[in-house]
Every structure is written in structure tokens, then in C-alpha cells.
Amino acid sequence: MSPDRRLRLGVPLSLSGRHARFGRQAALGLEVWGALGASVDVVVEDDRSDPDVLEGAVRRLAGRCDLLLGPYSTQLARRAGRVAAELDRLVWNHGGSGDDVETAHPGHVVSIPAPAGRYAEPFVRHLVDGGDRTRLLIVQGRGRFGRQVADGAERLAGEAGIPVTRAGPGEVPAGGPWNLFCAGSFDEDVEMIRRARAGSRVMCAVAAGVREFGAALDEPGGIYGVGQWFPGSGGEACLGISEREFLDAYRVRVGRLPDYPAVQAVAAAIIATHCALRAGGAGREELWAVAAGLETSTLFGAFAIDPRTGAQTAHRAVLTRWAAREAAAGLPARPVLVARRGR
Numbered sequence: 001m002s003p004d005r006r007l008r009l010g011v012p013l014s015l016s017g018r019h020a021r022f023g024r025q026a027a028l029g030l031e032v033w034g035a036l037g038a039s040v041d042v043v044v045e046d047d048r049s050d051p052d053v054l055e056g057a058v059r060r061l062a063g064r065c066d067l068l069l070g071p072y073s074t075q076l077a078r079r080a081g082r083v084a085a086e087l088d089r090l091v092w093n094h095g096g097s098g099d100d101v102e103t104a105h106p107g108h109v110v111s112i113p114a115p116a117g118r119y120a121e122p123f124v125r126h127l128v129d130g131g132d133r134t135r136l137l138i139v140q141g142r143g144r145f146g147r148q149v150a151d152g153a154e155r156l157a158g159e160a161g162i163p164v165t166r167a168g169p170g171e172v173p174a175g176g177p178w179n180l181f182c183a184g185s186f187d188e189d190v191e192m193i194r195r196a197r198a199g200s201r202v203m204c205a206v207a208a209g210v211r212e213f214g215a216a217l218d219e220p221g222g223i224y225g226v227g228q229w230f231p232g233s234g235g236e237a238c239l240g241i242s243e244r245e246f247l248d249a250y251r252v253r254v255g256r257l258p259d260y261p262a263v264q265a266v267a268a269a270i271i272a273t274h275c276a277l278r279a280g281g282a283g284r285e286e287l288w289a290v291a292a293g294l295e296t297s298t299l300f301g302a303f304a305i306d307p308r309t310g311a312q313t314a315h316r317a318v319l320t321r322w323a324a325r326e327a328a329a330g331l332p333a334r335p336v337l338v339a340r341r342g343r
Helices: 021-037 053-063 076-088 099-104 121-129 144-159 186-197 243-254 260-279 282-292
Strands: 005-014 040-044 065-070 091-092 109-111 136-140 162-167 178-183 200-207 225-229 296-298 301-303 320-325 334-339
Touching: 005 021, 005 260, 021 040, 021 243, 021 260, 040 053, 040 099, 040 260, 053 065, 053 076, 053 091, 053 144, 076 091, 076 109, 076 144, 099 109, 099 144, 109 121, 109 282, 121 144, 121 225, 121 320, 136 144, 136 186, 136 296, 144 162, 144 178, 186 200, 200 334, 243 260, 260 296, 260 301
Parallel strands: 005 040, 005 065, 065 091, 091 109, 136 162, 136 178, 178 200, 200 225
Antiparallel strands: 225 320, 296 301, 320 334
16 A cells, blocks of 8 residues: 555544533544644544434545544444444454453454553552552443453452442442442542532542543542543654644644544544554455454553453553642643553
């Protein structure tokens, strides 16, 4: 494939519906990346946060585009993987970190984000490094993603000698005080923090890893968040644009910094186009072979996959902590980076 040829990259994203908060960020990230000189035509279809609509979008994009990126959300990525396998196409998964999503279709799904079962790594490590082995209350959300994040947190806590109590969505068991780890949807995590903060010592939530958490919760200061990326965590980019270049361009275009959904979508696009150029084409087998042997980094951080499954093995979640509002100065609360990786 000539390096001068413009590839067509198809992306189903939630521009509307329940996942639109982050699907739109991913679309904006790809728009900013394209404006920085990427030799790729990005074609976005709104999946409306609906698995059936998503399936139709993937099928249409597969017929029009050289490369396919997946949707945002583990539920939607699960369906996209099945469709890609049926069509014998490869989908670059940037928005579905469920353990089963990353391993379900070897040869057809290459995953960019760290799997759900490793989300809690940096928080558990932070507790251990501080000598805090207080009982950990793990509250999972509805659905498989929340269960997988919670299962991983329980396993990691057990390995560290931290006792665990598990609870379902919205449950606050009697007892305490606890350290709290929430693994649900954005809205589930926000509601759980509201309900449990009086009885918890240290609190961490998946939802707190994005900036919108500060607008959804009064006084978020002191709450930890886990996420796939945070400004300053990307490190050196061996492929594609640097983190700083992208952040500057995104801030000019949007007026604020992005959350990790935008950055992981751009990372997927960078890796996908790199593999297509290395392979000399966009055939599934050729793309898989290049991706399976690739060990590199982008603005999102490290990249390598298990060559048997396509699951991400190199990237790690990051830990943030919300600083208190500076009311006297009229400044809002803001998240700050605590740890780049779990290990």
C-alpha cells in the first residue's frame, strides 16, 4: 500500500443516546487528529447507543471503509466484535474494555485499552504503598463490565492482603468504615458516592476518572478515579502525534482538555493506519499479523497485544485524585494525576 494513499476509516460512535457523553468526545478526538494532518478519511456513523443500530452501522462501514474502529461502550463493542468475526473483518477496539470483549474473537479484534479486570490496579497499589489495608467495599454496577471490574478489584485486593466486602448496585452494607471502590456506569458511580461517602474513609470510582465527574457531584475533593489515560500519563509516543500536540489542538478546537475516550480513539486510529501501511494492505490476516508483533507506544501509552487473543497486555490504567474546590478564588475542583500505572 502506497504511503500516499488515503485510507478510509469507519467508526460507529454514540453521538446520541446514553453513551453520547463519551462517544462525542471520541468523535471530536478523531476530528482533531484528522486536522493535524492524518492521511485518513474518517467516516463516522451514529450508533445511537443501540446494539441493533450499531450492528447496521458496522455492516455499512465495512462495505465502505478500509479499516474499522469499534464503538464506545463495552456492550456495543461486544456486538461489534461478533459482527466483525461474521464478516471476516478486523475491528480496532478502543471503547470496550470488558475482559470478554478483548478475548472473544481472536484474529478479529485488536484492543487498545487495558482490560476491565485490571482497572483497580493503581488504586490497590496506592493503598498498599500507603500501608492501608482497611476493608475494601467493592460495589459493582449492572452488567458484565461492572462485574469484571469488581472481580478484578477483589482479586487484586486479595493478593495484597486487603479484606473485601462485595455489594450490588446501590447497596451500602451495615458496618464500616470502609475504603470504597465503585465499578458501575457513570450515573451508578455518582449515586453510590453520594450515598456511601459518610461511611467511607477513602473512595475511588471508575466515573471519577473523567472530568465530567466534577460537574456531577458536589465537593468531589479527595475522591480517587481510575481511567485509561489522563493528561501527562501518555509518555513518549513512538507512533503518531505526541500527547502535547494533540492536547493543544484539542483545547483550541473544543475549549477544554479531553477525557480518555477521545485519546484512546485516536490511539486506535494511529495504530490501525500504521499496521495497514506496514502490511501493505487492509486484509484482516495481514493486519492481525502486524498488530500481533507490535510493541510500541502512542499518545495513549504503551501498546502490545496477546498474539493469541488480541487482548491488550501493555497498557495500564492510571489513578487520579480530585483536588478540593478553591472557593475563595472561584476555581472549580479538578482532578490531578496520582500514578501512571498499576505496577
